[in-house]
Each structure stands twice: as structure tokens, then as C-alpha cells.
Amino acid sequence: MPLIDPTVVDLSRLQFALTALYHFLFVPLTLGMTMLLAAMETTYVITSKQVYKDMTQFWGKLFGINFAIGVATGLTMEFEFGTNWSMFSHFVGDVFGTPLAIEGLMAFFMESTFIGLMFFGWDRLSKPAHLAITYLVALASNLSALWILIANGFMQDPEGASFNPDTMRMQFNSFVQLVFSPDAQAKFVHTSIAGFVTGAMFVMGVSAYFLLTNRHKEFAARSIRMAAVFGLISTLAVVTLGDALGRLDDLLQPTKIAAIEGLWHTTTSPSAPWLLAALPNDKTQSNSLEIGIPYVLTPLITHTLDKPIPGLIDLESAAGPKILNGIKAINALQQYSTTHDAASLAMFKQYEDDMGYGFLAQQNAPNQDLNAITPAEMPAVVQQTELDTVPNVFVTFWAFRIMMFLGFYFIALFAFMAYFSLKNQLENNRFLLKLCTISIPAPILACEFGWITAEAGRQPWSVYGWLPTFQAASSHSVGYMVFSLIGFTLLYSLFIAAELYLMFKYARLGPQSHDHAAPVAGTGALPMFAKPGFAAKSWE
């Protein structure tokens, strides 16, 4: 069976990465803002102070602008597995599709139905009922993240399913293992709290802008205090959870952890340095310009003082026997698919655990046919495939570092802001306030690089150890891919332009207290986005 055109695979990967990264520009802010909105409205219901209702409504409006585009781009994700990754969908749909369906049933329906009431129900619901709705939206958006990351967790560490040679796919066999996969759980908490950090930075940055321009000062000061404290606690939690994820990767995805750390050779002594910076070269399999701190790497990764950490070159050699087994497994499986005989089934079962490595070897086999490899050619095929078992180190190494450095920067910024906010000295620190405003996109950037670390570091697999990415794509033509890529690029560029324009417009406009606003032309409170002139005009 011929492989899919590598150009089509690359374009499919490009499209998935673009659409996922774009979707993920909006998700963290949604996760964080729903929690902050719930906190603000709770304060409003308890204290009955109008400023907290204004806060909830103002931040709610900005949340709405962000949420719409998050929903829109999320549609693409739910369908893109089918439109562009048909082999993946066939191969793991029985277990991977399930959390996506449950997400719809349990979380997304709730979030989307109640978000309508959250925006439109202020005058129709009692205060506690509206608050309950806001809490349900926050709960649902985070539940949604949970199920999506359970699905992603399966790609990182396929637990809860086994391969069935009669259906040629992974079949679901343990709900508990799927849901409580350590990778999924750690990643869920890490990701949703990263969303809280994003929301906190957003609220803090926009409020800092109000202080800098001497507007809405009470509103801004209260918003900053809430956001700085919430942000500090959240960032500390994110970093801790990130460490837990790293520990899991050390156990479950050694190639990813070695790529993250730019580690080519297995560590032999506990003095191995943790690299602050380096230029990893994937061709020569070595680093240049290393700057590291000795004695940090081993305790950081293994949580011990002496355990060795496998390096990429050694991991590649260790894959050799798996590749040999994998080729046998795939050949037996192909035989079994036509004959259904007991002998080839037994042969397959013997090497089943390494079948993914057989799929991986196909691109290096003569005529892409694993059956055609002669004993003389075998060592070359294995050697070539060994090199394919590791991810791109340069990308993984730097994506991780950018995310991590940003994380530590956030801790410092939130800590300073919380300190000055509690001492009521915010307005004297104009530099810090400016820093907050320009840092609004930084947590989103950190989230994007987190995604790149997790997904680029998982390569060459789409399902770790079972299905290589180049086998997982749909067999489209290049023309199809060019058509969809151009369309997505155009539409998404227009959307982000409109989004940013509205965000800036409404953030600059600032909060408006509807209950105290001057009536306009006898028509009631000042509408926030219909200018008085417009309101009057549409009456005529």
C-alpha cells in the first residue's frame, strides 16, 4: 500500500498546526475569564456594590468578543480529524472520539446554552440565579478542557485501548484508564490554570491602562487586586504542574524529555548541566553554544540525585530491535488481513507492541513495501528508521524554554503588582503598569509554545508508539490542501483583524455603569455600543 504524498502530509500538518494554534489563541482567555467573571459576580452578589456588576459586565463584554471566535475556530477542530486525518480517525476513533463526544454532551452544550442566558438574562433572572448561570459557564468551559485533554492525553500516552487485528484499529477497553491517564490529568490542570493566568494578565493589563490614562480608577484598582492575587497563585500552580508533566514525560515519552532538554547523550553523572540556552543541530545531532547550570538537570527531571536520563542518540539505538519487531508485526498483520489464518495472527501477537515502529519503517523500505526488504537491506532500513524516531530538537528545546522563561516572568510581575496593589501604591509605578499592559499577549504566547512543546515533542507519532503522523493523514491531493489552506488563512486573518479592532475599541471605551448613566433622548440607559445618535436614528 503506497504512502500518502509527503507534500500532502506536510500541508495537512501545517493546516492542523495553524488552525489549532489559532484556536488556542482564544481558548486560554475563555478558561480564565469565566473563572474571573464568576469571582467578580460573586463579590457583586455578596456586597451589592455596583462597581462589581460593572466589572462583571465590562469584562464579560470583552470575554464575549473573544469567546465568539473561540467557538468558531473550535468548529474546525472537531471536524478536521475527519477531513484531514482519516487514518488517525479510523485507527483511534473508537477511543479518541469518545471523550470528544462526551465533551459535547456534558460540557459544551451547558456552556453554550448558559452563555446566552449570561449575556441576555441580566433582567430576566434573579441575582443568585444569574450568578449560578455564570458559575455553570465557568464549570462547563473547564470541563470542556478536561475532556479535550483526555483525548489529547490518549495521543501522548495511549492507555485504555488495545489494537484489534480484526477491525484494524485501537479499541476502547478501559474507561477508567482513559479518563485517569496521568498525562491527561496533569495536562488538564496545567492547561486550564494557564488559562487562569491568561485571564488574570488580561484583566490586569487593561486595568493598568486605565490607571495610566487616569480613568475608571476605582474600577481598575479593584480589578488589578483581584487579578494580581489570582494570577500569582495560578502561575505558581502552573509551574508546579509543569514540573509534574515533565516527570511523567520522563517515564512515558523519553524522546520528548530528551528533546526538551537538548540531551543527545545519556547522562552519566549527577553533575549534568541543565541548559539555559543552546543551539541544537538536528543534522549533526549535537549542540553548540551551550550555557548550562551543573547539577540541576538530574534532580529536575528524575526527582532523584543519581538516576541517568537517556539521551536521544542512545534512544535511537535502543529503537533498533523495536523496528525489527515492528516490521515483522506489520508484515504478519498484512498477511492476516487477507488470509485470517492462525499462524500469522500468532506471529502478529508476538510483535504487536512494536507495530508502530513497523509503520514508521515503511517510508524507508524499498518501494515503500515492508515485505520487499531483503536481509541485506534490513540494517540500512533499521538505521534510517532509528533516526526517524526522535522529534525536532531545536523546535522542542526552544518552545519549552520560551514557555518556561515567560512563566517565571509572570510570577515576578504578578508578585510585584499584588504587593503594590495591597500597599495602594500602584499609580506611582508607571513603568510596572506599562509592563502589565504590554504583557497582555505574553501568557497567550506561553500557551502556544506549551502546545508546540507537547505536540512537536510527540513527533514522529500522532499516537505515541502506535501510529506515525505521516501514516495518519487523509489521502488528499495537493490541490485540495492548497484550497483549504488559502481559505483558512484568508478567513482567519480577517477574523483576527476584526477581533483585535473590537477588543481595542471596547477596552479603550472602558466600563460604563448602566444603572447610573444619563438617560439619552428619553430612551433609558446609555447603550454601550449603540451611540446615542444611532439609537435615535433607528427609532425614526
Add this chain to the structure above:
Amino acid sequence: MEIYVALKIIWAVLLGVLLTGLAVMVGMDMGVGTLLRFVGKNDAERRTALNIIGPHWDGNQVWFILGGGAIFAAFPTLYATSFSVFYVVMILLLFSMIMRPVAFEYRSKVDAKSWRATWDWAFLISGALPMIIYGAAFGNVLEGVGFHYGWTGQYYQDESFLSYLLNPFAVMCGVMSLSLSIYQGGTFLMLRGVEPIYSRARLFASCGGLLAAVIFAVGGLWVSHLNGYVFTGAVNPGMAATPLGGPAVAVHAGAWLNNYNNHPILWVAPVLGFVGMLVGTLALRLHLKVLGWWLGAVAWAGTISTVGIAMFPFLMPSSTNPSQSLTVWNSTGSAYNLGWMLFFAVVFVPVILSYTSWAFYVMRGKVKTETIVNDPHSY
């Protein structure tokens, strides 16, 4: 009966329920979007129409997303194959669908004629195009689609996208689906709208209902001459779910009527469809809006079950390799997975239906133009 076979049948029925829920709820939004430019002659009227559906479009849209997720999980091979084989239209569907949430949220936030006019066009495209594609998908599937599988289960496409894009029968099904959505959207505009939106919506909805009934009749006659698919080999409903090595399948003109001829009671499905469309239209003429809305749902249920019954157990027949056609028996998930999914559906679908009804109840009553233009929370 084997548990696995029972689960397969239950999920085939649930697939129908899901497609009906999607058609009714998303179709209603789409109908409002399509009609927006026609029921609202000025900006205030259009905003009123938008805010009628405003609190609900987001929740309704989840039917579409759940459709994707549930087919992925319950019919993985169907999801993998159909979405890829119909790539060009699926991508067009996505392009038009993703315009909608943005259009709702952004349209009225800038007070400029050209800005709002652009989004109004976006509503028309993102309302009409997905409904045409939705109906056309049924048409294409009824006619059979060109694909086959390699030994690993990877699909291969055997026909150009033009053959399913420019397929007259499928286009006709698309127009029918659009008509039903205009009926449903128009009815909802009547429920919540005041004059002049009310009368305009009533006119469009009535035309939609009648046109759908005409196309449904023509479609029925067309299908009675269309090539249908029948098993000729031994069928094992409890088979492992794989399209490879299945029983032989023959292609006969008119075979899609076999199930009806074998079990005449099944004619009740198309009858329900006609009752929904015709009595529904009559109800709208009599200003019985709530009855009209529910009869619209009956029309959808009747139409979709008519197609489902005609094809059962086929889901997506292959015109180039009929024995690899996707059926209820060979394209579902495993028994374990179907069982868990059923558990979640049984628990959550009633919950979803209750809070959706409650949300409609909270937002009940006529939407008035003067409240819309003065309400800072409106679209």
C-alpha cells in the same frame, strides 16, 4: 439478539435522532440567518430578528459540534471516510459555519453601514450554504459515493469532487433542506417577532414548507428509479466492525424501496414528513405558531427517517466497490465504546433537553425593537 447488534441498532437510531436534532435546531438558526436580509428592511429590524435567535444560537450550534463528535466516536470509519471523501464541500461547510458565531458577536458592535452590510451577507451565506450542503450530503449518500479501502483501513477516493458537487439529485435535496430550515427559522421569527417581521417571516415560512413538500414528493419518485444497494452475500450483523471482506452487495434500480415493500408499516415515515410540511404550513396560515414549530420538527424527523429506513442497514454505499459499503453492521465503534457512549447519552440528553427548554422559557415573549436598540447586551 446479541448485545453488540442491539447496540449497533440503538446507535443507528441515535444517529437519526442526532441528525434530526441538528436539522431542527441548527436549521432554525440557519433559517433566521438566511431570512435576515429579507425580513428586516432596515438595521433596527435586522437587529430585532438577530436578537430573536440571539440567546439560543450558541446552544443550538452544539448540535452540529456534537454531531461531529458522536459520529467520530460511534461510527469512526464513517466519520473518517465521509468527511475526507466530501473534503471540498466539508471545507466549504466549515468556512461558512465559522463565519456565523463571529457575525453574531461582531455585527452590531460597530455602527457603520458597510460593516453591518458585510456581516448581513455573512449571515446569508452562513445560513443558506450549510443547509444546502447538509441536504446534498443525504442526496449524495443515497446515490452512492466512489471510495474503497486499503488493507489498513485507509480510504481511497475514486471520483472527483465535481461529481458530488454538481449532482442534480443532491442539489435538489439541498434545496429541500434549505426550504425546511427557512420554514423552521421563519416560524421562530413569528413566535418571538412583531410586525412587520412577523408577516414577512410567515410568508417565507409558508413558501418553505410548501416547496419542501413538493421536492419531497419529486424526490420520492426519483428515488424509486435510483440505484439502491442490497446484500447478496450472507450478512452477520454482529460482525467485527470493518469494511474489509464484507458480504457481496448488488446494485439495483429501485432497491431503496425494498424495506418499504417488505414492511408496509414503514410508509408512516414519509407520511409523517408530508403531514409536518403541509399541516405545518396550514397551521402558520392559521397563526398557530407553536404547533407550526413542532410540525416543522415532525417534518424533519419524517424526512430523515424516510432516508434512513430506505437505506437501512446501509449508511454510505460505495459505488465503485459496493462490498466495501459502510453499513450499520461494519462501521460502528466497539461494543464497549458504544455501551459507554450510550450511558452518557442516556444521562445527559434529558439534562440537555431540560436546560435548553428552560433557556427558551426564560427568554420567552416577543422581542421588541425599542428594547433591542437600547439594550447594551443585545446583538
